[in-house]
Amino acid sequence: MKKIESIKNPLVKEWKKLQTRKERERTQSFLIEGFHLVEEALGYPDRVTQIIISENAEMPSRWELNDITIIVVTDEIMKEICDTETTQGIAAVCKKVDSHDLNMDKPSPRFLLIDAVQDPGNLGTIIRTAEAAGIDAIFIGEGTVDIYNSKVVRSTQGAIFHLPIIKGNLHEWIRRLKERNIPVYGTALQNAVPYQEVSSKGSFALIVGNEGNGVAKDLLVETTQNLYIPIYGKSESLNVAIAAAILVYHLR
């Protein structure tokens, strides 16, 4: 087990740089923090490349570590590399997985398409909720916050490891889904029906959009049907993660 005590060690600099999207893309890896997330990641072979543990923290004995490199650091270093204000004394470097097993031919597949969601907490919560609701894969369009942003990963509570999340062109995905006769529902305030009017037929794809502007107009014209959630009070809108939750649970 390697131990690092100097904050000037090059590894510390490398870990800290993983807080930037650029570095995460360059290295195809990202940093996760906390016992729960590291445990979730360990559930997948070859996903975790390094575990970083504070000299004052203890590794749960149930963890199967095989050949993973473990590096012990000071509390000061842990604080330096973590994004959270109070660290749990554990972090890990994970590999991004770009080629997920995406099985579009399973019976009644369910998909979520995300267009330009900006807030990391919203994106993470949407991923967590979609996974819980049994969504089979998530497609992320351009303009959405990086899914490997540490706040996104934290908000997913580990769900990020449990289902394929694929970046790409949403127009292209809508086309492919419709070719397979999977109904694609947009969310919109105009030219839309109350979501309660649509009943689940097993398979579906749902598109949710940007916090301020909603789903892009050029996507909404390509859907099978657009839905809205009625507002019965004086509020003007619902949070996007809340809307996504109501719709994915209703549609399934």
Add this chain to the structure above:
Amino acid sequence: MKKIESIKNPLVKEWKKLQTRKERERTQSFLIEGFHLVEEALGYPDRVTQIIISENAEMPSRWELNDITIIVVTDEIMKEICDTETTQGIAAVCKKVDSHDLNMDKPSPRFLLIDAVQDPGNLGTIIRTAEAAGIDAIFIGEGTVDIYNSKVVRSTQGAIFHLPIIKGNLHEWIRRLKERNIPVYGTALQNAVPYQEVSSKGSFALIVGNEGNGVAKDLLVETTQNLYIPIYGKSESLNVAIAAAILVYHLR
């Protein structure tokens, strides 16, 4: 119009102290930040007692200010009194309203009971969603974060002004609701049925609970029925605001 330029002015100290629960309780008032929230508050007579505006911000001409005191401050002072990192240059001091018009005799009333929710963002989002879903009043039990905490207020997006939110003993409220034949649904993982099995009969009360521990056991034994939201993926749970949203929209 009064102008304050010194950060040492006693008023600045008073406003800043409103960031603490103790001071909000002592003065029965709270501070709100941003154009949207101030506009929502101005919709209610006598609610806003002071408007604080930065010398570099502009008051929308549509606002009806009547006799409200307006105080112009420097950007430095605005930054000092606000909780947000980037201020919009506007804030207001509002009176708490404790005696809301609670009409329990309206047809099909719908209520939400909140037990010990800790995270301000969660509580604010729950209030926003409940108001949008047409909930008539929210009852807040002990151990829940202060609804006048600035992050709670921001997350409500103004919904805090639109419906009665009443602090009190939840056992007492459950008793009163059941006396009126209003079904009271708890949320629980054990001794509970999937929420889809319960169909709406108009009136209902729903209890949601603490992020870690859920609804207290001594409340769950007093409900009409306890519900759970099935998890179809590998996630262990849903965020409490997400769960509340799925349930209030399903039950209405």
